[in-house]
Amino acid sequence: MNQPLLYRINDHHFWLSPERCIYWQEKKTLIVADLHAGKTGHFRKSGVAVPQKIYREDLQRLLTQILFFKAERLLILGDLSHSRSNKELELFKKWRADFHLLQILLVKGNHDILEDEWYWDCDIRLIPEVFIEEGFRFQHDGETIVITESVLYTFTGHIHPGIHIRGLGKQSLKFPCFYFTEDFCVLPAFSRFTGLSGVKQRKNDKVFAIVEKEIIEVKYTGSIY
Template identity: 45%
Template sequence: MKICAEAELNLLEQTLLLLPEKAIYWQEEKALIAADVHLGKSGHFRKAGIAIPQNIAQEDLAVLSDLIAQYKPAKLIFLGDLFHSTLNTDWDWFALWREQFPKLQIILVKGNHDIINDAHYHKLDIETPMEYSIGPFLMLHHPQTEAQLATAIGYVMCGHIHPGVRLQGKGRQSLTLPCFTFGERQAILPSFGKFTGKVAIRHKGDDHVFGVLENRVIRV
């Protein structure tokens, strides 16, 4: 298994390892956190007649399996959009994958794409809250406005917007990397799934931004 270089961040007296697989390992809680996996998205496009490789979902699940083997989390927290749309053949792969980790607590904080009936998740022993408070953090899917953050109980971790950071070279060349963004009251995670895009977002001057390369995370 490839050993990758994570970045360590101490936040609210908690140790977060930012992983190049675009997930976070929270040491104190032994929790693996990922946003916007979008399983089933390739199957959704194939049903619409668009030629998409069939193994994308299996690849994302294999990455999750590798992270579980490496970090041995007690819980896995998905920050929304775990499955892209309605049930398709990729759900069967996901159900088989879940069977490999019967002792792992899995929480899906529901996102706008999570339209599959909760009963299907509950059969796989997966919790489906709309928000999840744990330690100093409030786990959500959608980023919160400044007004919402002012009344939020906990530091928000979320996803949804698939954030990226644009790096400019000395010439006109530029590169947009997936990124983790940590603001004063809110962190936005990059999208975990391979079949997802990224959008360069406007960061505040005091944000802590970490770009994701193929096998390491860098502070930018």
């Protein structure tokens, strides 16, 4: 794996991984958003031929990140699951059983609609809306953040952020990204089977695109892209 990038917030060390996650060094915690377990199975049930290996590869990537950083805890910022129970969610259960010593916290997202018992069976601590720790706030949907002087720095997911990078001849490609403002950070979707929602970078924002498993800082240009 290409090397992660260190980003400091309030004297805490957050390592941005090209595998679409963040490692919080002080808490030995891997932070991810939008795994969407079961999404490819949901599409197959609808007649769309999506290979199951996409989700298997996501689980393998997740394991690789946990081992690489030696994480003791996994914090999921919503949308662990995508739909009702299917074979992919059973696969996640088996994966979880193999790593039962890992603590898992889930801040529930709009797609986390399974019965609570399913999460309890996986030994996942459910957090209904917001998780606060060490002066940081973690939630699924950043649209509910109200910026005030006393607001905690917030980490969110949900929108699957992407950034346009322009090349020669005015060609433009969109890549998943980490999006930092002075008040909050939006993580890219961990699942690769997702769309991207373009972010509009402002002057003081920091944007890090994930390009071919490398992290590239995107400098502000004043363009809407």
